[in-house]
Amino acid sequence: LGMIMKNKMLFILNSIKQSVINKPFAFVLLIFIFFAMTASCCIPSLTAVEKAKKNYQTPMNLNFNMSVENFKQNHTEIGDYIQQNKDILTAQNSNLYCNMNIRHFDCEIKINNNSQKIKEIHVAFILTGNKYMSNQSIVDKEKIAVVNFRFAQKFGIVEGDTINIYGNQLVVKNICTESSHDMTEINVPYSLPINEWYSCTPQTTYEFEKPQKELTFSGRITGLNRSSESKFKSFLKKQKCKIEFYFSDNYLMEFMLIFFVMLICMLSSLSILGYWLKCNNKKYSTYKTLGCTPKMLALTMFIEIFVFATIAICFGLIFCYILTINLEFDIIGFEWLHYLLIFASTFVSILLVTFYAIIKQAKAMPANSKYNQ
Numbered sequence: 001l002g003m004i005m006k007n008k009m010l011f012i013l014n015s016i017k018q019s020v021i022n023k024p025f026a027f028v029l030l031i032f033i034f035f036a037m038t039a040s041c042c043i044p045s046l047t048a049v050e051k052a053k054k055n056y057q058t059p060m061n062l063n064f065n066m067s068v069e070n071f072k073q074n075h076t077e078i079g080d081y082i083q084q085n086k087d088i089l090t091a092q093n094s095n096l097y098c099n100m101n102i103r104h105f106d107c108e109i110k111i112n113n114n115s116q117k118i119k120e121i122h123v124a125f126i127l128t129g130n131k132y133m134s135n136q137s138i139v140d141k142e143k144i145a146v147v148n149f150r151f152a153q154k155f156g157i158v159e160g161d162t163i164n165i166y167g168n169q170l171v172v173k174n175i176c177t178e179s180s181h182d183m184t185e186i187n188v189p190y191s192l193p194i195n196e197w198y199s200c201t202p203q204t205t206y207e208f209e210k211p212q213k214e215l216t217f218s219g220r221i222t223g224l225n226r227s228s229e230s231k232f233k234s235f236l237k238k239q240k241c242k243i244e245f246y247f248s249d250n251y252l253m254e255f256m257l258i259f260f261v262m263l264i265c266m267l268s269s270l271s272i273l274g275y276w277l278k279c280n281n282k283k284y285s286t287y288k289t290l291g292c293t294p295k296m297l298a299l300t301m302f303i304e305i306f307v308f309a310t311i312a313i314c315f316g317l318i319f320c321y322i323l324t325i326n327l328e329f330d331i332i333g334f335e336w337l338h339y340l341l342i343f344a345s346t347f348v349s350i351l352l353v354t355f356y357a358i359i360k361q362a363k364a365m366p367a368n369s370k371y372n373q
Contacts, residue, residue, distance in 0.1 A: 038316025107198030167195030265349035
């Protein structure tokens with residue numbers, strides 16, 4: 001077995017040597033094209049990586065939801081986790097903000113101990129503070145509420161009044177003047193005990209909204225550090241939260257750019273490999289006539305091109321390194337991604353085209369079985 005492997009390796013090495021000696025122009029042209037392909041990926045890669053770095057450093061938003069019963073069991077744990085890991089979760093130069101929301105319909109609350117029928121209310125459980133409800137008030141589990149200014153105007157509510165919600169007597173600490181909701185809105189600390197639920201009949205407010213089959217809590221966190229995203233998602237899933245899929249169109253241009261770079265590389269590879277195989281067709285035909293099977297011939301052709309491509313790509317990466325030093329692109333900390341994209345775009349393109357071209361040519365030649373032992 002060892003002798004067979006040795007003979008095959010010698011056969012492949014000799015084939016590489018013959019290609020370089022007998023077809024020097026084709027060899028130089030192959031190396032140059034592969035080098036040019038690698039070098040041409042440098043600027044697109046720098047552009048994509050620089051933008052990817054900026055997007056990665058930009059604070060992200062995350063949406064999630066959970067059933068009403070799961071929220072009742074787990075909302076305190078979610079809030080405590082965010083408070084305890086706030087420094088880790090918060091993106092640089094940003095403020096972390098998180099709340100969880102639910103709508104109720106046809107419910108009765110007490111304002112200053114007077115019962116009021118409310119057709120629809122929007123309750124937001126605040127997990128991190130803002131200018132209307134301080135983080136310290138949330139941490140201290142104060143029995144407070146912040147109400148929508150429309151709600152306050154409708155019922156004559158002022159700061160210091162009381163609202164009874166979920167069986168809890170809350171003091172109105174602030175009137176929110178920046179709410180985006182037309183409906184009644186009440187903001188409460190996440191730790192508020194839920195002693196009773198109001199009506200949870202799934203309904204819809206706007207004509208273009210589809211009726212919900214099951215009422216759920218919807219949560220949103222903004223200003224999240226992307227490096228903490230995976231860990232935070234894992235925690236939410238353990239609390240039976242469903243993470244909403246979100247694809248940022250900020251990455252679309254990067255993907256399109258890399259796709260077109262690979263497409264150009266594949267077209268270039270197809271052209272030069274066709275020329276290379278044509279130049280060496282006589283040599284490969286001789287191998288096949290002497291008994292080389294399509295499998296062994298394809299392996300020989302593949303290793304030849306693999307060796308030449310590796311040499312050319314290495315020279316191309318050196319060129320890209322020199323070029324990167326002299327260009328003003330901010331990719332510090334993401335250099336690995338830059339060179340990985342260059343290598344992958346070129347190498348994968350060459351491999352895909354090589355497999356197709358070699359297998360097609362190897363099968364097209366006649367054979368017997370003398371030199372396959």
